[in-house]
Amino acid sequence: MNKTLSLTAASMLSVCSTVTTAETTQTEVKTDSVQAETVVITGSRTEKLLLESPVRVEVISREEIVLKNARDLSEAIKDVPGLLIKPIHGKSGSEVWMQGVDAKRVIVLVDGERVSQSTNSGTDLTQIGLANVEQIEIVKGATSALYGSNAIGGVVNVITTDPADGLSYTVKGDVGSYGEQNISDNQLDAAVRSSAGWLSYKEDVYDLEFSYDVRDSDGFTTDVATWDKEGPSGTRLNTSAEIGFSPVENARIFTSFATYTEDLITPFTGAAPARLQTEKTEEVERYTYRLGGDLSLESDDISVRYFYEDFQNPTTQDIVTNPGIEQKRVPRHISQSLSAQIDTSTSYGTLRTFGIEYFEAEVEQDQYKVATGWTPEVDGARQNTSLYYQEDIYASDSLELLPGFRYQDDSDFGSYFSPKINGRYDFSSLVGLDHFLRFGVGKGYRVPSLKERYLEFDHSQHGYKVLGNPVTKPEYSNSYQLGWVLSGDSFELDLNLFRNDLKDMIETEFVRMENDPTYGLVQIFEYGNISKARTQGAEIATKLELNEATKLTAGYTYLDAKDLNTGLNLTKRPRHQIKTNLSYTPTDSPLSVSVSARWQDKEYFDDTNSQISPSYAEFDVSGAYKLYQDLSVFAGVNNITNTQKDFKSSSDLRPEQGRYVFVGLRLDHF
Template identity: 40%
Template sequence: MAGLHFFKKHPVQLLLVATISACSFPLFAASETPETLVVTGTKTERLLADSPVRIEVVTEQDIATSHARDLAEALKNVPGIVLKPIHGKSGQEVWMQGLDADRVLILVDSKPVSASTGSSVDVTQISVADVTHIEIVKGATSALYGSEAMGGVINVITKRAKLGTTYKVTLDSGSYGEQNVSDGPFNDNHANFFVSHNSGSWFGQLMTDVRYKQGTDLDDTTWDFEGAAGTKTNVAAKLGYQFSNGAEVMIAPSYYYEDINKNFRSFSPGVGEVKKEKREEVKRKNISISFDSPVFEDSELSAWYMFESFTDNTEQDTLSTDYIDQSRLGESTFNKGEVQLDHALGEYQILTVGIVALKSTLAQTKDESTPINVVPIDELQGEKQRTSIELYAQDDIFIGDQLEILPGIRYQNDSDFGSYLAPKINLMYDPNWLDKQVKFRIGAGSGYRAPTLKERHYIFDHSALGYMVLGNEDLVPETSTSLQFGADYSPGGSFHADVNFYYNDIKNLISTELNQQQSDATNLSIYEYSNIGEARTKGVDITSAYDFTEFLSSNISYTYLDAINLELNKQLTQRPKHQAKINVSYKVLPLKSLFSLYGSYQSEQFVDDENLISSPAYSTFDFKVNTDVTNNFTLFMGVDNFLGVTRDVPLTGHDFRPENGRFIYLGVRFSG
């Protein structure tokens, strides 16, 4: 009742200081508490335990304990999340609840990240050096996000400068042993630096992060190697001012640069195997301006605008010639702005309304070289663009101290596909069982996803590797119905458990299908985006955390997924039916050390639509050690995939086990 009394006295403050979350599980038992503040579920700050939308959280403690360097590594231990290599590219993407990465919205501070490949975001390109926590909402149950969020939302929340000056420096380096492409002892090197200052009104911060890899190879007897070599660099800054009335204005530029390469081979009749090199240079430039301010007595206004440009220049070079065979340049831009108003309607109701405007463009050109000349080709026949206007509204209604109802609706008008209305509703019920330690959450929503510019226009040419993927201008939007039902038990102290059942029904699912007629005509495997009809995914996530003693803690999770192509009555490909994850941590106080073991199991998954070919089941284990030499100085080491589980060679394309084997590394962290 004390919490309800505070809400009655301070309705806006509580709603705006208690956002997103619910039913989340901790990767390290003591790192997540009910007092954790989240924002993704309702776009207003809520206490984790009080969010009507189910949220899972990866904390800064989790990131530090697991030595995660990028978003992929930070998410790898989250129940139900599947990380997959991006087909034909370097990097990884996120799948959730049987829905692939094209349907998962990736945000940084609630602002979208443009897709690295035109539809899915490469999460290895996002550094976590300046991250305070990561919020995960699964399923299309929030009215506050657009068509990209059919499968869910991952929101990366970065740090805010604290009063005074703070800094952190991390250095680590390691080796894949016999899988190193280079001869040196250190194959994978990483450094980051973070500094911030807050004077009380002015605040600013700077983060730089550099990762350098020399490549990994599963078979050193061949010319090609699987793990790309090169550099990935992130730079991000914030500069802002906070007024005496609580209003704040901030500008946040960021820059990402990637320069990588790998060797590969192709077969030429009469010549045999031809040695080639693929090089890729990626640049992402982003700048955002945001403003937040109290309005009147019971309202809060927030607004932001961001611009992002993304360029991807790839080259395929036959080493025996003195010219570059093929060079392709993909360029995309992303302009987006949003205005949101939160207003208290009396003591038990908060209304949120907003408007979003988007304009995106895509262009792609290619230069094909011969010994005589260079032939330029405009593959999209000019720049393609898409615009949309979206409106959303939600009403957060408190009924007594046991029931909260969150209905919402989102309207989208797309320049190419017209209008669509997507209703959502969430409910949280506290039945006062077991001293208010049990909560139930229910979510239902309609999802909508317009085909991306890539899916309609992009030409993904890997003819040197025997295949191409073509866009399809005749695609129609996908629609979905998402249902979520869960309960969590949080008695405090040593134990936490939750269970969540989910169901997603998708119509006009967009997938890549083999075009046999074009394949026969070109002697290549020609894939084309198409609407395959109806699909359904359903399953359950079960998680628990238990502290056996003050020094020994554990987390365990199990995910069951049943994903069906209803048109063929077959399992959808690349979706493991069973997944289990475990983390056991032990503190050794005399050594000021924390020892952690992470384990992950994935069952077999089908490779082809007819379910005749499957990729094997596998398990991996990571071992981590963190030692606090002083309060500001930490030594750490780890062995990732210490059983050395990898794909079989020669590679067949039918094996989705890890492409990297055992990785041993050491690192140091300074902070102040």
């Protein structure tokens, strides 16, 4: 069967859809009154109702993910105000920046456990599938007091679905096309194929979950006649399984195992003067194991967790006209942690949280080059032990305070104390609307990663190489958040002011030129504590329920980001950003529709602010139609106007992927 036929066949046979059915729209995200019942955990590490949280938490529900047919984490969070979804420099994938703070300083969690960062960039959001996701929680600003090193910019926490009684499952499949940019030069070909499924079963004291999520792509190109392909071809696959046992009603123990594999190929032409046709292969193998238990007593909740992750990311550079491969790098990062947390309700009406964590990591890297053969480059390790404490205090009927701290002792960098305080003050109702203030002050810190200290990032084929520096030291930040919220049954307005002061930032600087025997002159960069910066601004977000079926959300972000060493603007950070979404999810109709729009201002490409990437807008539309009971068909177009960067201009930061059209089927049983 050719791909043209598979576009039709897969849309009819694969069981998938992004539907918001009558049953679905009557659940979690129907109205603001239901939103008020949404429980979040990321802001305080304890369960809180969303609208009662003293910490600002932004939530993307499963229904929103389904309605937009988001295939991975990058697509799920791209409409959140204040977030920048950026391509990862030097590899395939995307990362998230918050309030002007880049992805190296943002933590991505799955059920509270860290996901490894790729090379020396942020966590690759495209590696996180969504088959078993219940909701995504986002907390902006320094959260190191709760989550430790790297949480300078904020936290994204992916919360997976808990098993319900009996059998539940969802399975979907979809196909898509890049149109004129399909590698095959046939606009109707299914250039992208994806499928995902989740199954859970719970009876008496046992529960079981399994999920898979596979995304396969031929890639895309702006010119089928050239060797270069702007979008990689290959497959991304997530799988997970969990078994739980509840010997008594108030206790549960569980074990889970998850995998992620990736195999991507990108053809490109090497840097001048050689200009050699080259293939870059990126592979990933991630294995994650978790073991834990939870116990609820009369006044205490106790949880214990063990976490292990083995992350390998081999990359290969192969000049196709030469025999053999020119270069292969095999980095491996192993980490494990053991943690315990106890939440105690006191007789004074406060909630105390105390936690202890032990963490260790090791990294190794071997590299092959034609001239030298295989050589070990890196073998590093570090450990740290942390204690954290937080108390939720109701100082009065109107004032809630949430002070806390973390003490961390690191094997390489000694000890560090990170305090924070959050609070909330509720005012009397205003013309029938509730309104309150939220505030937060926190210290953030980030120890140099083993990759920044030891690894070599050899991109000689692109004309540069980045060297680790073992003498780098930790970086620090102070974060300030102040927000006002006005809310009613069908309306919410959220105004938030923020400021982040960062010092001793670990960045790269040019040190010398070297001659590579294959690629000629190569720029050599090295890490060091060379900069300090400030990001500040405002975020305005509103949610408006126009009627029972129609909901409008809109957000505006103003960002002032400065390099305090030079007084110039930080690069790749637009000053203005607007994001909107209009959704139509009637309870008496099988049809649901979502329309999203994103606009961002120009941004500077270089440190001297002499090169500017233009402003741009993107528009997405998706819809679903219930065919029969739980079976739905869905379709949509991402980037309707085909807004895309000029790949011949290195300073153009507009989207890499152009227009994308998709169709699929979905089956849900809950």
